[in-house]
Amino acid sequence: MYKSGYIVDPSSTVSCYDQHAALYDRYQQTVVPHYQTALDMVALTYGRYVRPGGRVLDLGCGTGNASAALLRADPNARIFLLDGSAEMVEIASGKISALAPHSLAGKAVADLGIPGWDRGLEPGYDAIISSLVLEHLPFSTHRDVIGGCRRLLRPGGWLIAMEGYREDDSDMLEWFFAQMEERRRGLDPQLSDFVAELREKKEVHHYSSKRQKEEWWRKAGLEGVAVLWQYLCLALMAGRRPEER
Numbered sequence: 001m002y003k004s005g006y007i008v009d010p011s012s013t014v015s016c017y018d019q020h021a022a023l024y025d026r027y028q029q030t031v032v033p034h035y036q037t038a039l040d041m042v043a044l045t046y047g048r049y050v051r052p053g054g055r056v057l058d059l060g061c062g063t064g065n066a067s068a069a070l071l072r073a074d075p076n077a078r079i080f081l082l083d084g085s086a087e088m089v090e091i092a093s094g095k096i097s098a099l100a101p102h103s104l105a106g107k108a109v110a111d112l113g114i115p116g117w118d119r120g121l122e123p124g125y126d127a128i129i130s131s132l133v134l135e136h137l138p139f140s141t142h143r144d145v146i147g148g149c150r151r152l153l154r155p156g157g158w159l160i161a162m163e164g165y166r167e168d169d170s171d172m173l174e175w176f177f178a179q180m181e182e183r184r185r186g187l188d189p190q191l192s193d194f195v196a197e198l199r200e201k202k203e204v205h206h207y208s209s210k211r212q213k214e215e216w217w218r219k220a221g222l223e224g225v226a227v228l229w230q231y232l233c234l235a236l237m238a239g240r241r242p243e244e245r
């Protein structure tokens with residue numbers, strides 16, 4: 001499948017999301033514990049640190065749910081959507097256009113694992129938000145992408161990212177997954193099994209500790225890095241590009 005200059009590997013995480021984009025919202029809202037709370041926390045963090053009407057990049061926008069939550073906090077935000085899945089970007093741009101047509105500043109299909117993913121993006125973002133995406137990147141890619149985010153932010157701009165973590169000696173991930181399994185019963189079994197099997201087969205995660213990622217963010221040149229919210233393995237980290245003196 002040829003999309004905006006790159007071919008989606010049919011065995012990849014991005015291809016998994018391409019294949020179930022239309023079912024994503026029903027699955028995610030029902031199955032992922034505190035999914036909406038997590039998105040609302042992204043929006044709340046944005047509201048605390050970023051002035052209204054900010055320029056925002058939604059990195060790995062999926063169907064646009066983090067941007068939609070953010071727009072409820074700041075209806076004048078101007079949002080650029082980016083995801084590796086063209087299907088996801090299409091759904092997200094439809095959702096954001098319907099919510100607030102003037103808010104959609106642009107969209108791109110790009111794989112964060114391919115250098116040049118940020119080509120064409122105009123630096124100076126007030127915030128970059130990313131929810132449940134960075135955990136899919138191998139660690140070296142994660143570090144490169146955080147460096148790219150720093151370059152794209154304006155001085156004083158914020159990176160706000162929600163993702164899954166693994167901590168030594170804790171079963172927080174297993175506990176979270178057990179809750180997902182339990183909640184799957186709330187869905188039509190055909191839909192639930194289709195998505196769960198697809199994710200099982202194709203989705204790749206790279207979990208690390210919060211301390212490890214905090215260190216990578218600081219080394220990339222972000223400051224004020226802190227975890228601001230957590231539910232089991234799901235946590236929100238924020239950090240800003242230092243002001244220029």
Ligand SMILES: C[S@@+](CC[C@H](N)C(=O)[O-])C[C@H]1O[C@@H](n2cnc3c(N)ncnc32)[C@H](O)[C@@H]1O
Binds near residue numbers: 013014060065066110
């Ligand atoms: C669990 S969904 C999260 C979507 C959305 N941010 C949300 O909170 O609902 C993960 C998203 O990350 C995207 N993704 C995963 N790996 C990616 C990569 N290497 N480059 C770009 N997007 C990627 C997928 O296509 C998918 O839309």
